[in-house]
Amino acid sequence: MKINYQETTSDLAMRIDIHNKYGARDIDAWMLSILPLKAGMNILDVGCGAGKQCFSYYSHLNGKATITGGDVSAELLAQAKAEAAKRAVPIQFMDLNFNQPFPQADATFDFASCCFAIYYAENVPFTISEMHRVLKPGGVLFTSGPMPTNKQLFYDIIREATGKTIPPMPGSSRYGSEFLTTIRSTFSQVKVEIFENPLTFEAVDPFVDYTRASLSEDRKLWNSFFQTKDDFELIMSQIKTVAARRLAQEGKLVMTKVVGGFIATK
Numbered sequence: 402m403k404i405n406y407q408e409t410t411s412d413l414a415m416r417i418d419i420h421n422k423y424g425a426r427d428i429d430a431w432m433l434s435i436l437p438l439k440a441g442m443n444i445l446d447v448g449c450g451a452g453k454q455c456f457s458y459y460s461h462l463n464g465k466a467t468i469t470g471g472d473v474s475a476e477l478l479a480q481a482k483a484e485a486a487k488r489a490v491p492i493q494f495m496d497l498n499f500n501q502p503f504p505q506a507d508a509t510f511d512f513a514s515c516c517f518a519i520y521y522a523e524n525v526p527f528t529i530s531e532m533h534r535v536l537k538p539g540g541v542l543f544t545s546g547p548m549p550t551n552k553q554l555f556y557d558i559i560r561e562a563t564g565k566t567i568p569p570m571p572g573s574s575r576y577g578s579e580f581l582t583t584i585r586s587t588f589s590q591v592k593v594e595i596f597e598n599p600l601t602f603e604a605v606d607p608f609v610d611y612t613r614a615s616l617s618e619d620r621k622l623w624n625s626f627f628q629t630k631d632d633f634e635l636i637m638s639q640i641k642t643v644a645a646r647r648l649a650q651e652g653k654l655v656m657t658k659v660v661g662g663f664i665a666t667k
């Protein structure tokens with residue numbers, strides 16, 4: 402399956418910032434509480450973006466780990482490298498396209514992760530088998546992604562504002578089903594953990610900013626909703642109107658992120 406998708410630095414940073422400001426819970430703390438990270442591990446983070454998880458692992462292990470982040474976006478890798486230089490930490494960031502064979506040898510890593518990225522793989526069994534291949538026997542893969550009930554309010558408001566059917570999202574429509582099945586058939590043992598994080602908005606603008614960053618990042622997925630910049634702005638103003646009415650009725654907008662964490666042992 403070809404996924405038309407291109408993350409941009411500003412859209413990703415905007416969503417991370419809104420999660421931090423309006424979310425009740427911290428997803429990094431949740432991950433660290435469930436992951437079997439230990440000092441001395443050799444770690445690979447695939448689809449690392451600007452390095453959020455790599456920096457979190459590094460701090461958690463007080464730098465006592467070898468950490469590599471791989472991504473296909475030159476823009477996000479440049480940002481990750483600049484942050485590593487600023488923090489003076491020896492995390493290696495490299496070009497890695499998870500639709501191609503990984504450059505690493507078999508049985509290289511103790512732990513691999515792929516956070517909010519695996520569902521952009523064109524051939525899911527291939528990408529998961531590459532992650533399995535580069536793990537040592539007994540090594541652990543962690544993936545995170547949206548479950549089907551993720552962000553109901555977001556989709557409800559867009560549906561109401563446009564009167565259109567929401568197109569299937571590569572993440573929430575498949576992550577808890579097709580991806581989980583593939584991981585279960587590739588790894589010996591798989592544990593599922595669920596993280597729920599309500600984001601509470603008492604004003605309409607941050608909700609609209611979040612929606613704008615999500616739709617613009619995934620614009621090819623939404624091409625039945627808008628094609629041109631003008632279409633996009635029209636839809637955003639309709640979304641703002643509906644969001645403002647709901648906010649006035651209910652006093653706040655609560656959008657709950659529902660994330661599945663799959664912990665798979667080789």
Ligand SMILES: C[S@@+](CC[C@H](N)C(=O)[O-])C[C@H]1O[C@@H](n2cnc3c(N)ncnc32)[C@H](O)[C@@H]1O
Pocket residue numbers: 408413447448449450451452453454471472473474477497498499500515516517518521522
């Ligand atoms: C939503 S971002 C998540 C980034 C990071 N893990 C985080 O949570 O902040 C999805 C990431 O997947 C990356 N990605 C998409 N297709 C990819 C591919 N074929 N190979 C490697 N990374 C890819 C994007 O460049 C982007 O950095």
